[in-house]
Every structure is written in structure tokens, then in C-alpha cells.
Amino acid sequence: MRHLIFIISIISTSIYAQEITGIVYSNGEPLPYTNIYLKNTSKGTSADENGHFRIKNVEPGKYTIIASFTGFKSATKKIHIKEQPIAVTFELQESEMLDEVVITGTLKAVSRLESPVPVEVYSPIFLKKNPTPNIFEALQNVNGVRPQINCNVCNTGDIHINGLEGPYTLVLIDGMPIVSGLSTVYGLSGIPNSLIEQIEIVKGPASSLYGSEAVGGLINIITKLPEHAPIVFADSYVTGWGEYNLDLGFKASVSPKTSLLFGINYFNYNNPIDNNNDNFTDLTLQNRISVFQKWDFQRESNRLFSIAGRFFYEDRWGGEMQWTPEYRGGNEIYGESIYTKRYELLGKYQLPVSEKMLLQFSYTDHNQNSVYGDMPYLATQRIGFTQLTWDKSLNNHDLLLGTAARYNFYDDNTPATVHADEIIIPSLFIQDEINFSERQNLLVGARYDYDKRHGNIFTPRIAYKFKPTKDNIFRVNAGTGFRVVNLFTEEHAALTGARDVIIKDELKPERSYNINFNYLTKLYTKSGFIFGLDASAWYTYFTNMISPDYDTNPNQIIYDNLDGKAVSKGISFNIDTLFPNGIKLLAGATFQDVSQTEHGITQKQMLTESFTGTWAATYKNYKYHILIDYTGNLYGPMRLPLLGDLDPRLPESPVWSIQNIQFTYDGLNQFEIYAGIKNLLNWTPNKGNPFIIARAHDPFDENVEFDNNGDVIPTQENPYALTFDPSYVYGPNQGRRLFFGLRYTLN
Structure with a gap:
């Protein structure tokens, strides 16, 4: 039956x-x-x-x-x-892929197509192609942007844009510069990807709008408005190395006119691994939690009012495999241990007046308790920022006027910081975007800052956009940048365990002059082939550049204003292609020459690659709900910091690549399952080198002999005349590993 x-x-x-x-x-x-x-x-x-x-x-x-x-x-x-x-x-209608709303280039919400300043935009979908525990690592697949690890032991780092080092990159959250040199890597950690609306990147000086530190470029992380966020979200994954990452959050209506967006990021890695057999951890152990919340208030006439806050705490350590917290700060077992506690507050409030006037503010408090071997580094940094802008349109002129003030406080226990560095820098800026026609417009702007240590600082800029057709855009940007330097960031202090930091003279502010050409186009064919091209060429000239000298004395890092010039020039291409078979390819390449000339001698900048390539290939099988992502990067040779002529390590890095593959199944209601392999080629920087960390067996230099000038003497035990040095680093030591994750989204 x-x-x-x-x-x-x-x-x-x-x-x-x-x-x-x-x-x-x-x-x-x-x-x-x-x-x-x-x-x-x-x-x-x-x-x-x-x-x-x-x-x-x-x-x-x-x-x-x-x-x-x-x-x-x-x-x-x-x-x-x-x-x-x-x-x-x-x-089907063509998507507005090139028409995203951006705010970074002009401090206004404008279409990416209409912005006279080229801005690259990356969505959370891009971040999902290669899941990472922080945005810092996710940027490894952005063309022309490279996360640089500055220490083999503690794994702290910064962001390089177009070959310029981390201090030249300004990081913002919702347009507010809450991050500076001490904490770039922390500002890019702990923000759940599900809370991010988009990431905007401007390459080249932006000091006329954003002030000091925006010399090489800036990264602006835009968080979602509560009404655009999912009701509940969760994303968690584990790796074969024992890493565990969790993003969790929700949104809620606290009252009819008040909404809340809440998110938590937790990351843990507590599995010491030493695959290169130097008795040092290949990857820094970490225990991190970050709590983020954003309040949005509805007001009359849709005026803006939002407040966001974040708390960040991290305990990380790296060092000899037998290190435990009881050895912290001692000279028996070498370890680098960092306790970081950070608070952030930012908000925006549109004034209740007929004119469009917006008040923005941010405040960060960063406390760091670190030890590098037996050397403590205790630092406190507070940054307050407020800005008032007036957006006014007159005929074909789109004006933006503003005033800003920045409060900086920095203190640490190093001998160079005898007194705490505390200063207020007031600023004025103006910008006029002149629309000549639908096809062309011109932007002119200038900023004035007053720093009592350095006097008056003036930074103008000009930008021209020509749009002959709806799918072709030409842009020319020129401007100046400046940077007031505080050398004693964590990355430099991390090296003082091996090298002394020397400042020869009173440092002057750096100045730069930049010109950038950009071409953007998109091509559609009836066969279903879509091709987009974003090409740029740039030239940046630095005066008063402050450069670290690793070569004069292997036991020192000497900082001084360059007696000469520094130049960064190059070209970059980004393509966005969709093939008729459904494969989507994002790929980019950058060719650059970053050099310094002093006393008639020109040499390449340390730790700067000559070319970069990135790609992200995606294929979606809708019938079986399978998404395949293949991502990777390729880096050309870069000059590396050796400890002297006898140092046997490679003076230049080889061409190297990190590649990843991910499979995602989204056939379940509200769930996604994903898995893949990171670092498919199992590449690590120790390949081809006798060692990475110099004298890892003698981290306190107990068996190193010096002459009367402080130079290392070659001995039978130390034939290469080396001291302990973890600064020879250009890529991650973490090899191949599997990962598996699960996402839940309730919209």
C-alpha cells in the first residue's frame, strides 16, 4: 500500500x-x-x-x-x-556600481561619479571574500594599499598607501580622525564587518581638508545607520591555527525617535606555533574584545544627530616559546607583551538653523602598557577633535566653509619625552566647487593651521573633472600636504629593544607637493561582458621629509630632516570585469618608485615594494547556492634593514604572494556557511633566508661584544657581528591554514 x-x-x-x-x-x-x-x-x-x-x-x-x-x-x-x-x-537596469555615494574626498555626500576627487569604495561584500579578524588585514587585497608588519615578535603594524609609510596615512571613522600614529592598527581592529557600510580610500595628500597626517592618503570607515543594519547578525569562524573570531550585534528601537546599533567583536589566538624553528612565536598571541554602539536620533526636518562609542581592550604577546606572564619585563626569557585599553567617542549634530551647518566631534583615550624584553614602554595618548562646517550653494558655486580644532596629548616613559606633549591646533578651511556644465567642474580649496611649535601652515589644493560621456571621467588633482611628527609611536618603541632611537636635530614639519591624474570608464556589450577601468598616475615631492636611517649605525635608528628630496611616483590600474559566464574579476596593479636623494645619492626607500598586484575572482552558481572567491596579492622586491655588511640575510625581499580561496553556501534561510584555505602557497618570509630574527638565541645580547665606538665585534660565537633584531620583517610569518565559518543575518 x-x-x-x-x-x-x-x-x-x-x-x-x-x-x-x-x-x-x-x-x-x-x-x-x-x-x-x-x-x-x-x-x-x-x-x-x-x-x-x-x-x-x-x-x-x-x-x-x-x-x-x-x-x-x-x-x-x-x-x-x-x-x-x-x-x-x-x-534589468544597470547598477550604480560607479555611482556610490562618497563623502571622503570633499567632506560632502556626493556621487562617486560626480566627485572631483577620485575615491575608491569597498563594501562589506568585498570584506567577505577573504574573512579576516580586522580591517587591517582585509586591506591586503586593495591595490596600492599594503598592511606592513613592523615587528616579527609583537606583529604591530601600519598601513602603506602608494609606498608611503604608515604615519602618512590618516584613518577615520565616520569622517572623524580618531586614529593617529600610536594606534593605527588598533583603530582598524574590532569593528564588526556587519556594521560597516563602506570603506572609502583616497590616495594622495588630503591635508587641505583633514590636516596633518593625511599626506599619503586616508582611509575612512563608514558605519551603518541603524535603519540600514540587520536586526540581528552573527559571524564566527575558526582556523586550523586555533584562531577564533566572533562578530555579534543587533539593532533596536529604544523609542519612536531613538534607535541603537550595537556590536561586539571578540578575537582569540592562544596556540603558540614555531614552524620556522627559531624558538620564537610565528604569530603573536592575542585576546581582544571590542564593543561598539551607535545612537541615532530623529529630529525635525531630518536634521542629523548621532553619537557612537567604542571600547577596545587587547592583551597580546609574542616571544620565546617558553615565555609566560611571570617573565614579563624580566631578562630571563624574552617576550613582548602589550596591554592596550582604548576609548573612542564620536558624533555629529546638525545645527537647528535654516542653513546647512554640521558640528562633528571625536575624542579618543589610548593607554598602553608594554614591555619589550626588559624594557617598558608606557604611553598615554588623548586626541580631541571638533569641526563645524557650513555647506552653502550659490548659483553654480557649491561652497564649504569650516573651522576645526584638534587637541593632542602624548606622554610616555622614554627619555626623549621629558615633558608631555600637549597642544591645541586651530584650523580654518574653505572649498568651492564650481560647476561649469554637466560635463566639467572645478574644485579649489585651502586650509590654514596654526601650530605654536611651527607657526602658520597653509595647504591649498585644486581639482578638475571632465566627463565627456556618462561612462568616461577624467580628473586632475594637485595639492600640498603637511605632517607634524611625533616619532614615539609604538612601532618605533618596539624596536628600541634592539636599536636606540636617535634624533639629530629639531625636526621640522614635512611638506609635500602632489599631482594626480585619474581616468575612469565603463564598457557594456550585448554579449554580457562588462569592463570597468580606473587608472591613475601620481607624482609626490617631499621637502623636510623625516626619514629613519637604519644604515649608518646598525644599532641605531637615526631620525633627521632629509637634506635633499624624496619622491614618490607611479601608476596604478584597477579593472572590474564581468564575463558572460558569470565570473566577476576585480584586479589591480601598481608600479611605483619611492626614493630619497641626499648629498647627491639616490636610493630606494626601505620596505617599499616596486610593484603590487591584487585580485578577487568570484563565481556564483545560483542553482546550487555556491559562491567561490579566489583572492590574492603579489608584491615585488623591497629593500630590507640589515645589521651590517656581514649580515647573511637577503638585502631585498623576493617576489612573493599570498593567495586564498573560499567556498560559501547560502542556500539556507538567513544562514551562510563558508570554508576555505588561507595562504594557499604556504609562503613565509623565512624561505630563502638563514633566519629572520637576528640572534634569536641571545635576545638580551649577553654574548655580543662591542668596541669602544659601540660597534659589534665579529667573534667565533657571533661571526656576522649581529645583535638581537626583530625588525627584519616585510610579510606575515603565518603559513597555510584552513578556516570554517558560519554567518546569520536577520533583516
């Missing part, structure tokens, strides 16, 4: 099952190879070369059918299948 019922049910299903047919258009032309699928089912197909599609054996019922094609806006229709076949027609 059971078999009879089963046979009858199969026959009845085959009788009543129907098919869905249709065609997909775009701009009146058939759109081939579009993905068509029924939501929450395994039924799906792809359109043929003429845009036609057919889904067979669909049981009667109500469905949601979706047409999706990368580069176009997805279309959704409700259908009800009864006893007759059904035909569906879709008309």
Missing part, C-alpha cells in the same frame, strides 16, 4: 508540475547568461545567449522569482503557478 501511494504521488507531481519560461532584457536588448532562481528553493537556471530561460518541474504554489546579473540591479517578481505554464519577462 505504501509503495502504491508513493507511485501515485510521483505520477500526480509529474502531471501537475509546470514550467516557467521567460526572457531577460536590458535597455531593450536581450541580456544573456542572467541567473534566474526561485527564492528558498533549489530551482534555478541561466538564460541562454538570447536572454531566454526555462525552469522545469515546478510544483504549483506561490514563489518569488529573482533575476540576478552582476553589474545590474537584481529584479524580483511574485508569481503563482497553478495548472498552466507561466511566462515571465524581466527588464
